[in-house]
Amino acid sequence: MGNAREFDGGVAMAERYYSVERVAELLGLHVKTVRGYVRDGRLRATRIGRQYRIAAEDLEAFTGRPATTPARGGPHAETSAIVRIDGIGREAVIRLANTVIAAAGSRPRDGGTLRVETVYDEERASLKVIVLGDLDGTAELLKIIDLLVDEEP
Incomplete structure (x- = not known):
């Protein structure tokens, strides 16, 4: 056609x-x-x-990436992760979210793409960080989140 x-x-x-x-x-x-x-x-x-x-x-x-199906020639893996952080204040949320989003955006283009979204419930003092992307990039970002959460008072 x-x-x-x-x-x-x-x-x-x-x-x-x-x-x-x-x-x-x-x-x-x-x-x-x-x-x-x-x-x-x-x-x-x-x-x-x-x-x-x-x-x-x-x-x-x-x-933020081409809508193509992965090549059938070899395996391709992606992941999604949701991290819930309870007992976190608004200022800490802003710091953490900005850092995580900046870290995801600073990855080299050939290293795969990461998509990060954050949702904060101020009433419950609960933050959800949603990460979609390649396995290595997501693992790196989860380590960064873990370090940032450990730093919060």
Whole structure:
């Protein structure tokens, strides 16, 4: 079909679209998490009937990396981690979050990508740090988080 690209499900379209299930598989997330990102507006999607479809361009904007399936030639591993830190004040959250996000962003481009998000519940004094990315990078970032938490009074 000329310049048409594959639709996630076999139908040819002008762009590549992914189902919510496929995006969850590619990112190593639960389907409900991806649906939540769509509902919250953090991940752009088009509703077709009763299902969402995510354009490759929107997935790339969300992840900061090309929306491609890993090469079938060898194994490829990624991870997601959620770190919950209880009993942490607002100032400590700001310091920790800024440091962790800066550490994730300063990695060399050929070392894989990391995506970091933080969610703070001030009422419960609880911080969640969500890390998505390659195994080595995530492990390094978890060590940094551990050191920062140990430094807090």
